[in-house]
Amino acid sequence: MTPKKLTRRLVMSCLLAAGLVTGSGKETLAGPGGAPIDCAILLCLAGGWPSSPECSAARAEFIRRITPWPVEPPLQIWRCPLGASAPSPAKPGFRSRIFEAAMRSSSAASIVSPLRSPSPEQIAAQIVQANQADIDISGQEFNFVRSIRVYHVEFTVRKERDYCGEHDATRVGTYGPQGEFSWSGYSAKSVPTYVMPRVHGCPDGRGRVRAVGVEWKDYEGNIGSELVRY
Template sequence: MKHVIHSVATATALTISGLMASSGPAQAYQVDCAILLCLAGGWPASAPCAHARAVFIRRITPWPIEPPLQIWRCPMGVSFNDPSPMSPMERLNDTTFRDPPEPQESTPIPLVHVQADEQADIDISGDAFDFVRSIRVYHIQYRQHENRDGDCNRSDSTRLGSYGVQGDYRWTRSTVGQVPAASGLSIPNGCGSYFYRSVFVDWRDHAGNYGSEEVRY
């Protein structure tokens, strides 16, 4: 399965460029299919996967801080009724490369919610999709300083965005102690004056390779 996903991701890098040319509402789900494929394959070096990764990072860049992968916008289950059933990754590849639907003038542009109850339209609970659940988004907001009385005042409003079993996205409380070492966060010893605010995202591709990005603001 790992080889299949990497091969599909590489194929994506070669053929998805035509789909990336349009950024209208009808293209939104194709971008998320591309993010899913490119992330699984370790972001193959190509302009299309670079575009998918740029969208992935732009979504966590304030404001608002959005789910970087919106898997509910990638209809992987559309081919379930085909005469020859395909695997989930084959359906994903087919969906990504199919001709885009004609835009409907009467259809409003959907709003993207910061926290989403939506989820994948197929069962992704198996380990083939563990890479989706590996994505973590840390909204880091930390401050410390010593007051006039010599007391150390610390404020930690860090939150964690993560994906559930079926790709639903949730924010929960976290702490700077949970932030991965790959972040630029570096709290000094004692109570030296320090302020840090960023959005940090990390993940593992289907082969288990680690990656991360951080946006300071």
């Protein structure tokens, strides 16, 4: 099986696990709480956003979340019910672990409702309140989750009489060992140049940059990014 076919199979498994594919074959990706689509975001991101309807919808939601306002974590892994697995001496690879978790969740979901999507209450019951993954993702095979960076730039520079006045409220969003997301202060002058060009000198008048940039690496280490200006 080719990597693209394997990735699509894994995506569909997680869609099944989240109750996104019903007995009629119709698919719905984004509910009011955003819970189902995060399984697709996780796997499509890992696979380098392969070409498929599921991954196109997942990527659109990934970018929508960083579009102000508010700026949200683009991947909310705690909303993907992967299911806990018992530790073993030899850790299986990423694809094996994610597929096993998806299959376990899919079997449980089919018992509850094999022909219809789960109710909002059932989905809510699957969401981990601790805002982190419900399986151990501390291994290097999940480094692609921790590679995500969200740069929220709010920078203003204005020439005064004898000095250059700056206001910088930039922050960066990062992911922790178990996929927990947090914001911290950052310097606009340190963000990648695709988000904001380097500032040289002081403009005649006033300059302002308001933008959100997101970057990531897929499972193979390939780099990607998107920018939203506002």
